[in-house]
Amino acid sequence: MSVSLLDVQVKRRGKAILGPINLDLGATGFTIVLGPNGAGKTTLLKVLHGVERVSGGTVHWSVSDTEARQAQAYVFQSPIMLRRSVRENLAYPLRLLKLDKADIAMRVTDWAQRIGLGDALDRPAPRLSGGERQKLALGRALIRNPKVLFLDEPCANLDGRSTREIEALLLDAHTAGTRIIMTTHDLGQARRLASDVVFMLNGGLHEQGPASDFFVAAQTAEAQAFLNGDIV
Numbered sequence: 001m002s003v004s005l006l007d008v009q010v011k012r013r014g015k016a017i018l019g020p021i022n023l024d025l026g027a028t029g030f031t032i033v034l035g036p037n038g039a040g041k042t043t044l045l046k047v048l049h050g051v052e053r054v055s056g057g058t059v060h061w062s063v064s065d066t067e068a069r070q071a072q073a074y075v076f077q078s079p080i081m082l083r084r085s086v087r088e089n090l091a092y093p094l095r096l097l098k099l100d101k102a103d104i105a106m107r108v109t110d111w112a113q114r115i116g117l118g119d120a121l122d123r124p125a126p127r128l129s130g131g132e133r134q135k136l137a138l139g140r141a142l143i144r145n146p147k148v149l150f151l152d153e154p155c156a157n158l159d160g161r162s163t164r165e166i167e168a169l170l171l172d173a174h175t176a177g178t179r180i181i182m183t184t185h186d187l188g189q190a191r192r193l194a195s196d197v198v199f200m201l202n203g204g205l206h207e208q209g210p211a212s213d214f215f216v217a218a219q220t221a222e223a224q225a226f227l228n229g230d231i232v
């Protein structure tokens with residue numbers, strides 16, 4: 001399921017906060033969206049997911065818009081949880097799909113184990129630690145087996161152990177065929193995970209390419225400066 005943005009622009013209060021931007025993302029890969037604060041990374045993800053109103057241009061998925069939306073999941077930086085148990089949070093997206101009870105129960109148990117919450121099925125989600133909550137958010141997204149997964153800074157404010165566990169879950173999902181598009185401020189994480197990079201600056205697409213090229217020989221002075229930790 002690939003996607004193309006053609007001259008996409010987002011304006012808020014008369015000011016362009018994204019674009020015009022042209023971007024092609026293929027059906028596979030682990031794309032990391034990089035760029036300084038305010039570069040437009042979150043806005044780009046929301047446009048791709050269809051939850052940000054565009055002021056101009058078109059977003060074209062290789063399948064119908066309905067099919068594209070159903071095949072996507074989005075994990076926010078501070079995910080909103082049901083104020084219910086881990087079990088209920090994992091079951092919720094499957095109930096929406098109207099799967100039968102036995103199937104839901106089986107998948108919930110399986111995913112609770114995969115995200116390290118197998119012994120916490122009856123714990124209320126609000127009582128989980130930050131890392132546990134983020135793993136639950138990821139499990140809730142992956143349990144539907146999405147073709148495309150968007151993540152906005154999924155490891156912000158998490159400790160090393162939780163970050164490592166989330167990265168392992170993401171790499172497993174990617175290996176299993178989920179296409180991932182994710183923002184991060186953590187360059188080490190970007191290097192560990194990315195197959196390709198989209199570098200944003202001032203609301204525009206500044207550079208795009210395979211991670212092996214970008215991290216070794218970024219094309220533009222701004223991307224090089226960003227990688228060196230300079231303010232751009």
Ligand SMILES: Nc1ncnc2c1ncn2[C@@H]1O[C@H](COP(=O)(O)OP(=O)(O)OP(=O)(O)O)[C@@H](O)[C@H]1O
Binds near residue numbers: 036044
């Ligand atoms: N609803 C809005 N109304 C007005 N301006 C907005 C709105 N949403 C975002 N912006 C502005 O658009 C720009 C891009 O924001 P965006 O959150 O996409 O950047 P980002 O690269 O994700 O930033 P960060 O790394 O800080 O999360 C910023 O200047 C932001 O202040």
